[in-house]
Amino acid sequence: MSRNEIRIAGAGGQGVVTAGRILAEAAILSGSHATHSQVYGPQSRGGASRSDIVIATEPIAFPLADSIDLLFILSSDAFAKYEPELGPNGHLLVDTRCAPESLNGSATQYPVVDTARAVSGGQLVTGVVALGVLQAHTQCVEAEALRQAVAARVPVQHTKMNLEALSAGMGLVGGESS
Amino acid sequence: MSDVKTYLREWAMPHVLCPGCAHGIVLRSFLESVDQLQLDRDKVAMVAGIGCSSRLIGYVDFCTLHGTHGRAPAFATGLKLARPELNVVVVTGDGDALAIGGNHLIHAARRNIDMTVLMLNNAIYGMTGGQAAPTTPEGAVASTTPRGNTEPNFDACKLLIGAGASHVARVLAVNPLEMTKIMADAMTHPGFSFIEVISDCPEYFGRYNKVGGGAEMLSWMAVRDEGITIPLASKKFVKTLPPSTPLPGMQTGVLHREIRPVYSGVRGGQ
Amino acid sequence: MSAAQLLQGNEACVKGALAAGCSFYGGYPITPSSEIAEQMVRLLPKHGGVFIQMEDEIASLASVIGASLAGSKAMTATSGPGFSLMQEHIGYATMTEVPCVIVNVMRGGPSTGLPTSPSQGDVMQARWGTHGDHPAIVLAPASVGEVFDLTVKAFNLAERFRTPVILLYDEVIGHTRESVVLPESVDVIDRTQPTVEPADFWPKDAAPAGVPPMPAFGDGYRFHVTGLIHDHRGFPTTDGDIAEALITRLHDKIEENLDEVTDVETFMMDDAELAIFAYGIVGRSAHEAVLRAREAGIKAGLVRPLTIWPFPAAEVAAAARQVDTMIVAEMNLGQLIGEVERVAAGETKIVSYLRVDGEPITPTVLLDLCVSGGGGSS
Numbered sequence: 001m002s003r004n005e006i007r008i009a010g011a012g013g014q015g016v017v018t019a020g021r022i023l024a025e026a027a028i029l030s031g032s033h034a035t036h037s038q039v040y041g042p043q044s045r046g047g048a049s050r051s052d053i054v055i056a057t058e059p060i061a062f063p064l065a066d067s068i069d070l071l072f073i074l075s076s077d078a079f080a081k082y083e084p085e086l087g088p089n090g091h092l093l094v095d096t097r098c099a100p101e102s103l104n105g106s107a108t109q110y111p112v113v114d115t116a117r118a119v120s121g122g123q124l125v126t127g128v129v130a131l132g133v134l135q136a137h138t139q140c141v142e143a144e145a146l147r148q149a150v151a152a153r154v155p156v157q158h159t160k161m162n163l164e165a166l167s168a169g170m171g172l173v174g175g176e177s178s
Numbered sequence: 179m180s181d182v183k184t185y186l187r188e189w190a191m192p193h194v195l196c197p198g199c200a201h202g203i204v205l206r207s208f209l210e211s212v213d214q215l216q217l218d219r220d221k222v223a224m225v226a227g228i229g230c231s232s233r234l235i236g237y238v239d240f241c242t243l244h245g246t247h248g249r250a251p252a253f254a255t256g257l258k259l260a261r262p263e264l265n266v267v268v269v270t271g272d273g274d275a276l277a278i279g280g281n282h283l284i285h286a287a288r289r290n291i292d293m294t295v296l297m298l299n300n301a302i303y304g305m306t307g308g309q310a311a312p313t314t315p316e317g318a319v320a321s322t323t324p325r326g327n328t329e330p331n332f333d334a335c336k337l338l339i340g341a342g343a344s345h346v347a348r349v350l351a352v353n354p355l356e357m358t359k360i361m362a363d364a365m366t367h368p369g370f371s372f373i374e375v376i377s378d379c380p381e382y383f384g385r386y387n388k389v390g391g392g393a394e395m396l397s398w399m400a401v402r403d404e405g406i407t408i409p410l411a412s413k414k415f416v417k418t419l420p421p422s423t424p425l426p427g428m429q430t431g432v433l434h435r436e437i438r439p440v441y442s443g444v445r446g447g448q
Numbered sequence: 449m450s451a452a453q454l455l456q457g458n459e460a461c462v463k464g465a466l467a468a469g470c471s472f473y474g475g476y477p478i479t480p481s482s483e484i485a486e487q488m489v490r491l492l493p494k495h496g497g498v499f500i501q502m503e504d505e506i507a508s509l510a511s512v513i514g515a516s517l518a519g520s521k522a523m524t525a526t527s528g529p530g531f532s533l534m535q536e537h538i539g540y541a542t543m544t545e546v547p548c549v550i551v552n553v554m555r556g557g558p559s560t561g562l563p564t565s566p567s568q569g570d571v572m573q574a575r576w577g578t579h580g581d582h583p584a585i586v587l588a589p590a591s592v593g594e595v596f597d598l599t600v601k602a603f604n605l606a607e608r609f610r611t612p613v614i615l616l617y618d619e620v621i622g623h624t625r626e627s628v629v630l631p632e633s634v635d636v637i638d639r640t641q642p643t644v645e646p647a648d649f650w651p652k653d654a655a656p657a658g659v660p661p662m663p664a665f666g667d668g669y670r671f672h673v674t675g676l677i678h679d680h681r682g683f684p685t686t687d688g689d690i691a692e693a694l695i696t697r698l699h700d701k702i703e704e705n706l707d708e709v710t711d712v713e714t715f716m717m718d719d720a721e722l723a724i725f726a727y728g729i730v731g732r733s734a735h736e737a738v739l740r741a742r743e744a745g746i747k748a749g750l751v752r753p754l755t756i757w758p759f760p761a762a763e764v765a766a767a768a769r770q771v772d773t774m775i776v777a778e779m780n781l782g783q784l785i786g787e788v789e790r791v792a793a794g795e796t797k798i799v800s801y802l803r804v805d806g807e808p809i810t811p812t813v814l815l816d817l818c819v820s821g822g823g824g825s826s
Contacts, residue, residue, distance in 0.1 A: 257515065260520040
């Protein structure tokens, strides 16, 4: 029985919630069980935002994150808020721009925000670039399933840009999975 | 005149109304209007709140919903939206409609739901024992205003016109023929119709204010109705003035009529 | 069976309602239930139903009752503050025997409380919120799939017993997305119709524990509906014998058919020496904790009511007799534990874990309790 808990944390407007939802949908397309939860607050924009995804081969008893296996941080605020909560066995991925110099060696850095900006000119696809990184880094879902899930979730006029963002994210990890 | 008895649930008699109460006259005028319009009585649904006037619907042979205090327009909204072929008529009192139920009334008017609201205004809470209502005129005595009411009162028709009711009228219980005519007009109007019926409460308003019993109150109402004034529900209650003195009062008749889109909820396209 | 899909609890509620035949929704926005209204307004018209956003929660339930009397299966959804406003009409629907479904997606209270955090603080309000003696049927799903199933059941029980049915779940169940496989079709119950001619019809003709047939307004049966104590004609009376018979029947029609209402899941209880009693999202934590406890050699089991009112007294008493310790975990300061103590007093050691900080109870803390609370560890 495998249970994998992933948290994607960033700033409002980076598409973190949508990215988590897409990851859970990709997990289902890959034949796994999945849950997705988010933190709700009174504001619609700004502030720290997070998505928790649980992926398991068996039906999931407790649907929320209890012990994060992988934390992906996309903003400085999110780093300050969520990095200290990561347990000793949790793995950390972090955007290059928000990684402090003192970051320990076990964390892996990727230029997610810069890549998103290069693809879209803004930050909206940041979450999708992160999904590409996640997939290539962990193989937690199948690449094709993730492409399908992205295409099914984003607005049709933005499909091409989001698939480009996904591929760019995959390409940041050695390039072999894109 | 038709035999309106055929519209009554005679098995439910005797009724709860006091001697001298004009609500019975109002009910008769309403049944005359139903008869004139030849409405299918299976398709007439009457909805009421709590109070003396609301109890009227128990005695009529239609589908009748005696709801909760003030909420009749909200019950009626669900009924009408779920079954648009029903002729939905709300019977309510001044306290029911304007105090506890004010919010529901103005929103039903705003939406222009196709229903007719008869608000029987006796300027006091009758069923609970004569307490002041939002319609009790300044100066009038009620069990909760023993030294005379010091609050301003509502002009219900102005309120409803402001809220968007597309048909607004005021009638006097002392004029049954005009009541029937205006009620029939309101029921055929597409959209939200509001009729304020000036009724009486001899048992509490009449007794507390020493203005006599039912007959005296109705005759006073008749004298004062020269198109403009209704003392019992006018802005300031001055019982010492002689009956022929015009008071700054409220107009009767149809006060507002417009045709605008009727709301029937979010439903599938045909 | 359809394919697996990722759904929120609030979305599953809408799908369950439509599967059960819901054709009217009247509601007022409130976190964390608003997704139900937002989905309903999109889907209900496609299914031939009607949606309206009312001016407040009092009006919402009034519109639902009006629509139900017009023959619709009708529902509303809210959270704690709105649920408080609905209590007047929950009593009205109980007394007039008008079927309807009320969803309360619980958030932290009292008052405006913690609008975006989960809670189980409305368990007693769901049972006793409206005034007077009255029965209550309250269902507590613990997963997105169960929200679908119990929404269908809520409509069916409402129709079967002509009574309001409350679906009570917390913010986590409402908002969390889970992979679910929904059934292609469900069994649907409709209110019974009169077999007599309109001239011979009285709206409250029923056997002592019976449910009277219910035609719709406009069907040709002209009848009176009132929240006052009424006789078989549906007409107000102050006769004490009639009052007692009516109130008793309202209870008995449900109490004498508990097999159709009560549902309790037991998990690993066959040889359990310690049981966790939990419902809703806490039931999920407890399930995970039991799995981990078993791995650690502790003979733990789970008792999880899906129907919390009427309280499943017989089932909980039987479980209590079997175990040495029963841990009761709730996201409130002790509501359903009072019922557990009432039916299990003297049968087992009852330990409580209660939490009102807006955070869900995790499997880890329940596992710790299993370890420290005695049970199978030695």
